[in-house]
Amino acid sequence: MSLRSRAALTTITTTATASTRLGSLTSQLSLRQNPSLRSSLYPIATRTMASLPSTMKAVSFSKTGGPDVLEYTESQPLPKLEQGQILVKNNFAGVNYIDTYFRSGLYPASYPLIPGQEAAGTVAKIQGDNPLGFKEGDRVVWIKQGGYAEYTAVPADRAIKIPEGVSDEDAVGGFLMGMTALSLVKEAYPVKKGETILVHAAAGGMGLLLCQILRDMGCTVIGTAGGPEKCALAKENGATHVIDYKATSGPSWVEQVLKLTNGEGVDCTFDGVGKDTYEGSMEVAKRKSKVVYFGNASGAIPPINIARLTAKNLSIMRSTLMNYIVTRQELEFYADGVLDLIKAGKLKIKVHKVYPLSEAKQAHIDLEGRKTVGKLLLKC
Structure with a gap:
């Protein structure tokens, strides 16, 4: 979490009334400026956790359709890192309606696809420049594609460090949805x-x-x-x-x-x-x-x-969240806002159920059947 972003959102956790705390997000929104991150100031880093496997557990699909197209495997090749990416060993992945949109074909995608827009876990490897200062073992929550897997190659600028006092479950349980909620009340319609x-x-x-x-x-x-x-x-x-x-x-x-x-x-x-x-x-x-x-x-x-x-x-x-978090500063603004509210106990995360990764199909069935209350997670 950047010092600039943490400072901009300090009022969320310190102001006496919750309305003032949330109102600070609006006042800070107009003041955001993109920071200049110079990779030349940071050493080139390629750090690897000992004994990384060559394969992993994952869920993917090769054609669109109902939940039955989801396929579970324990022999998915480990993703290869590109410049500026980190390898995250996922602990929990969030299950969201957008995952079903890709699976059903409502949203176009390239196949085969590992679904899952978000997950929380630990940094296992860093490739190339590391201007954001991630370290092996850092707990992070991220937004991208590919969360239904033990490991995901994530662009470093799409990952956020999880603060002490916030569990992996709460971090991912409130991440995409929490940022969406804040973007709705602050930008889509300023309440x-x-x-x-x-x-x-x-x-x-x-x-x-x-x-x-x-x-x-x-x-x-x-x-x-x-x-x-x-x-x-x-x-x-x-x-x-x-x-x-x-x-x-x-x-x-x-x-x-x-x-x-x-x-x-x-x-x-x-x-x-x-x-x-x-x-x-x-x-x-x-x-x-x-x-x-x-x-x-x-x-x-x-x-x-x-x-x-x-x-x-x-x-x-x-409205779609992705158009509100295009830049790193925008992502930090909303992510830090959510995580700080969770840490302060001002935003309670209701997890309906945690499914084994192998039961992603059932998670989709339950979600689309509108049988759930709160968030669905996969244990990776």
Whole structure:
């Protein structure tokens, strides 16, 4: 973690109120400047942990389809490092909906592919220049592709050191989703204290983090979830009101949101569900408000006629985290923000289940079946 980034986010862990702590992220966002890292100041390094194996356990797929296309092997060749990469021995990998998008073919990719956008583990080898100062044995969490494996070759600038006091499970459990949540409330739609925000799938991994963050920002949070257990969990994690969209009787979730807002609608909706909710998300939008779509858990959203936005001067957006963390400084900004909140106990990570790497197929089945509450991890 860079000193510049740690200093910029000090207020997160020290300010008395959580809203001020999170607000500091916005004030610092406009002040970010890319640091100059001169590799000539650092020695060339190629350090190797003793007795690295030649093969490893991994999950991959060679064609698109359902969970059955995922193949587990214990004889995957160890990845070869390129200049500027580090070899990470993964401890836990995160399972995210984006992994299912690549597997199903919704997102294009080259095959065979080892899925997995994030993992936490230890540095086993460093190749070439080492301007970020990684050492063998450092605990890191990273974002890239290839997490469903014992080892991953990771560009060094996509890895972040895990601070003392944060476990590998919490680091990876809150990494991609936590950065996504912060980017949604800080850049996709800069949330203000006192606003009413709708969060779909409020008991999922992303939803639980969004509810906590929005509560601490002083918002009224309306969550949707499926079933009494999920509704209770969403409320425990910061939702002011929770609507059970699986209820077989009574008004629809759209009608309930409008009733809770006296017919006005919400200031913003964060919709990671997609096909099943995108219409309703526009229906419950307040005049001059915004709907931010960021996922396709129920399927991709069909084309939207832009004329539909006229009635309310409505804004819509399809947000993705990757466009907010292109530079190293941007990645550090959001990663350090999440890790500092976790370390301070201000962001609780709910892990639904840890699966053996060999059971990645079942993890996908459970995730897509929307049977889970919180985050799914693979033990690498």
